[in-house]
Amino acid sequence: MTAYAKPRPKKENRIRVKRGPLEKKEARAGFLFVLPWIIGAAVFLVYPLIMSFWYALNNIRLTSEGMKFTFLLQGNFTQILLSDPDFLPELVDYLLSTVISVPVIVVFAMMIALMLNEKIRGKSFFRLIFFLPVIIVSGPILASLTEQNASSISVIDTQAVISAISTFLPPIVATPIASLFSNMVTILWYSGVPILIFLSALQKIDRSQYEAAYVDGASGWEMFWKITLPSLKPMILLNCIYTVVFVSSNDQNRLIGLIKNAMFSGTSEKGYGYASAMAWIYSLVVLILVGIFTLVFLGRKDRYEREAKKLDRKAKAERRNVLRIQRRQARHAKKFNRPTAR
Amino acid sequence: MQRSSTVQPPADIGRKETGSGRRLSKDRIRKLLLGTRDRNGWIKLVVIYGLLICIGFIYVYPLLYMVSASFMSLDDLLDSSIQWIPSGLNLSNYRQAGVSMNYWNSLLQSFLIAGLPTLCTLVSCALTGYGLARYKFRGRGVIIGLIILTFVLPRQITMIPTYNMYANLGILNSIWSFIVPALVGQGLNAPIFIMIFWQFFRTVPQALVEAAKIDGAGHFKSFFRISLPSAAPAFITVALFSFVWYWNEFYLTQLYVHGVLVESSLTTLVIQLQNFNTNYSAYAQTAANGATNLNESIKMAGTLITVLPLMIIYFVLQRHFVESIDRTGITGE
Numbered sequence: 001m002t003a004y005a006k007p008r009p010k011k012e013n014r015i016r017v018k019r020g021p022l023e024k025k026e027a028r029a030g031f032l033f034v035l036p037w038i039i040g041a042a043v044f045l046v047y048p049l050i051m052s053f054w055y056a057l058n059n060i061r062l063t064s065e066g067m068k069f070t071f072l073l074q075g076n077f078t079q080i081l082l083s084d085p086d087f088l089p090e091l092v093d094y095l096l097s098t099v100i101s102v103p104v105i106v107v108f109a110m111m112i113a114l115m116l117n118e119k120i121r122g123k124s125f126f127r128l129i130f131f132l133p134v135i136i137v138s139g140p141i142l143a144s145l146t147e148q149n150a151s152s153i154s155v156i157d158t159q160a161v162i163s164a165i166s167t168f169l170p171p172i173v174a175t176p177i178a179s180l181f182s183n184m185v186t187i188l189w190y191s192g193v194p195i196l197i198f199l200s201a202l203q204k205i206d207r208s209q210y211e212a213a214y215v216d217g218a219s220g221w222e223m224f225w226k227i228t229l230p231s232l233k234p235m236i237l238l239n240c241i242y243t244v245v246f247v248s249s250n251d252q253n254r255l256i257g258l259i260k261n262a263m264f265s266g267t268s269e270k271g272y273g274y275a276s277a278m279a280w281i282y283s284l285v286v287l288i289l290v291g292i293f294t295l296v297f298l299g300r301k302d303r304y305e306r307e308a309k310k311l312d313r314k315a316k317a318e319r320r321n322v323l324r325i326q327r328r329q330a331r332h333a334k335k336f337n338r339p340t341a342r
Numbered sequence: 343m344q345r346s347s348t349v350q351p352p353a354d355i356g357r358k359e360t361g362s363g364r365r366l367s368k369d370r371i372r373k374l375l376l377g378t379r380d381r382n383g384w385i386k387l388v389v390i391y392g393l394l395i396c397i398g399f400i401y402v403y404p405l406l407y408m409v410s411a412s413f414m415s416l417d418d419l420l421d422s423s424i425q426w427i428p429s430g431l432n433l434s435n436y437r438q439a440g441v442s443m444n445y446w447n448s449l450l451q452s453f454l455i456a457g458l459p460t461l462c463t464l465v466s467c468a469l470t471g472y473g474l475a476r477y478k479f480r481g482r483g484v485i486i487g488l489i490i491l492t493f494v495l496p497r498q499i500t501m502i503p504t505y506n507m508y509a510n511l512g513i514l515n516s517i518w519s520f521i522v523p524a525l526v527g528q529g530l531n532a533p534i535f536i537m538i539f540w541q542f543f544r545t546v547p548q549a550l551v552e553a554a555k556i557d558g559a560g561h562f563k564s565f566f567r568i569s570l571p572s573a574a575p576a577f578i579t580v581a582l583f584s585f586v587w588y589w590n591e592f593y594l595t596q597l598y599v600h601g602v603l604v605e606s607s608l609t610t611l612v613i614q615l616q617n618f619n620t621n622y623s624a625y626a627q628t629a630a631n632g633a634t635n636l637n638e639s640i641k642m643a644g645t646l647i648t649v650l651p652l653m654i655i656y657f658v659l660q661r662h663f664v665e666s667i668d669r670t671g672i673t674g675e
Binding site: 026027028029030031032033034036037038039040041043044045047048049051052055067112115116118119120124126127128129130131132133134135136137138139140141143144145147148184185186188189193196197199200203241245248249251256259260263264272275276278279280282283286287290 | 382386387390391393394397398400401402403404405407408411466469470472473474476477478479480482485488489492493494495496497498499500501502503504505506507523525526527528536561565586589590591592593597602603612613615616618638641642644645648649652653655656660663664666667668
C-alpha cells in the first residue's frame with residue numbers, strides 16, 4: 001500500500017517571487033551593459049535580416065532616383081535554382097567539399113593535439129608551427145599560394161592519387177576528394193584553432209580517471225575510447241561548427257564570390273534582389289549543415305546515461321505493474337468481502 | 343642503457359631481483375620499446391616524433407617554398423637544377439613587389455584598418471560579455487541565443503542591406519564602416535569574442551564583487567576596478583585574434599572599405615595582394631627603372647611581405663597566441 005500512497009513526483013513548479021528593488025536594479029545595470037550590443041543587433045542584424053528577405057522577394061534595379069522594386073515573390077529563387085548555370089553546381093560542390101573536409105580537419109586536429117599532449121620534448125616549438133597558419137589563412141594569400149602549386153605536397157604524387165580515385169568513384173564524389181588531396185595543405189591549415197581547443201581540453205581531463213582505469217587494467221587504447229574521446233566530445237562539436245563557419249566565410253569559397261558578383265552585376269535580372277535570394281539559400285544551407293553536425297555529435301547520449309534511462313523505464317513499468325496488481329487485489333477483496341461485511 | 347636503468351619505475355623492482363639484473367634481458371628490451379606506465383616506449387616516441395616532424399614539414403612547406411622562391415632570379419626559376427636554394431640573394435624581387443604594392447602606405451593603412459576596429463571590438467565585447475556573465479535579467483537567454491546565431495549565420499545574408507545602409511549614411515568606402523559596427527558589438531567575429539569575455543568574467547570570484555559592493559562600489563566601479571584588471575588574458579587574446587582576422591579579411595574590406603564599383607584610396611596589404619597582377623603590370627609599364635615582367639618570384643615576394651608583419655607580431659607574441667585558448671577558458675571549467 002505504501003507504493004500506492006506515494007504521490008508521483010511532480011515537476012518542480014518554479015515559484016514566482018516578485019522581484020525586489022535590488023534585483024530590479026541589478027537587472028537594469030546588466031541591461032545597461034548589454035545595451036550597446038542590443039542596439040547593434042537591431043541595426044546590424046535584425047533590420048538587415050528583414051530587409052534582405054524583402055530584397056530577396058523583389059527584383060531591384062538601381063536607377064538615378066534610387067532603388068526600384070518589382071515584387072516577384074519566389075521569382076528570384078526559382079531562377080537561381082532552375083536556370084542559374086553557376087550557383088547550383090557551386091552549391092553542391094561546396095556542400096560536398098565541406099562535408100568531406102570538416103571531418104578531415106577535425107580528426108587531424110585531434111590527432112595532432114593528442115600527440116602534442118604526450119610527454120615529448122620541443123612541445124612549444126611544435127605548437128608554434130601548428131598554430132602558425134592561423135595568421136596566414138587569408139583569401140588572397142591562399143589564392144596566391146595555390147596559384148603557384150605551393151599548397152599541395154609535391155613529395156606525394158597527388159596526381160596519381162587523384163586519377164586512382166576518379167577511376168573507382170563516380171565523378172560527383174571523386175571531384176571533392178580530388179580537390180581535398182590537391183589542396184591538402186591549405187585544408188590542414190584550417191586546423192590551427194581546433195588544435196588549440198583540443199589541446200586545452202585534453203589538459204583539463206582529470207588525471208585520476210586514467211589512474212583509476214589503469215588500476216582496473218585498462219589499456220591505453222581502451223582509455224582513449226572510454227575516457228579521452230567522451231571528454232572531448234563537446235569540443236568535437238565546437239570545432240566542427242567553428243570549422244564549418246570558417247570554411248564558409250573564407251574567400252576560397254567560390255559561392256560567396258558568386259553572391260558578391262551577382263550583387264554588382266549590371267544585368268536587369270540580377271542585382272541586389274537576386275544576390276539576396278542567393279544569400280538566403282546559401283545561409284540556409286550553412287545552417288542546415290551546422291544543424292546536421294550538431295545532431296550527429298549531440299544527439300547520441302552517453303552510453304551510461306542511456307543505460308540508466310532504460311533501467312529507469314523498466315523500474316517505472318514494474319512499479320505500474322505492482323500498482324495494477326494491488327488495485328486489482330483491492331477490487332477483488334472488496335468484491336469478495338462484501339457479503340461478509342454485511 | 344645506464345641512464346634508463348637508474349630511473350626504472352618501481353613496478354620493475356620485483357622482477358629485477360628474480361634474475362635479469364642490469365643486463366639486457368628480453369624483458370627490459372620489451373619495456374624500453376613498448377614503454378611502461380610512467381614513460382613512453384621508444385616505438386611510440388619514434389612514431390610521435392616522426393609524425394610531428396613530417397606533418398610539421400607539410401605545414402610549413404608552402405611558407406618555405408614562398409621564402410625560397412621569393413629570392414630567386416629569373417634564371418634560377420628557369421634552371422631546373424635549382425630546386426630550393428637560389429643562386430644568390432636576389433632582393434630586387436622584394437623591391438619591385440614593394441614598389442608596385444605601394445608597400446609602406448598600404449602597411450600603415452592595414453594597421454589602421456585592423457587596429458581601430460579591434461579597439462572598438464574590445465570595448466563593446468567586454469561590456470557585453472560582462473553584462474551577460476555578471477547579471478541576470480529578462481531576455482538574457484534570447485541574447486545569448488542570438489549571439490550564437492550570428493556566429494553561425496553567414497555574413498552574406500545581411501551584407502546587401504548593410505551595404506545600402508552604409509551608402510545612405512555616407513560611411514561607405516571609409517573606415518567608419520568597420521568602426522561603427524565594431525562599436526556596438528557587431529564587428530568581425532564579435533560573437534566569439536563576446537563568448538570569450540563571457541566565459542572569462544564568469545570565473546571572476548563572486549565574493550570579490552560582493553565585497554566591493556559592500557564597500558560602496560557601484561556597478562561601473564566594480565567593473566572597472568575589480569573585473570577589468572583580472573581580465574588581461576582575455577583582452578590580449580581578443581585583441582590578437584581580432585587584429586589578425588581584420589588584417590586578413592578581404593571580402594568585407596573590399597566591399598565596405600576599399601569599394602567595389604568606386605574604389606576609395608583606402609587599401610590594405612591583402613587587397614593589394616589580390617590586385618597584384620594588375621597593379622604590377624601598371625607599375626611595370628610606367629616604371630622606367632627596368633622592371634621585369636611579372637614572374638613567380640615577384641608574386642611570392644609580394645605574398646611574403648604581406649604576411650611578414652603578422653609573422654613578426656606572431657613570433658614576438660607567440661606565447662600569448664599559443665596559450666590564448668588555455669587562459670580564456672573557452673573550453674569550460
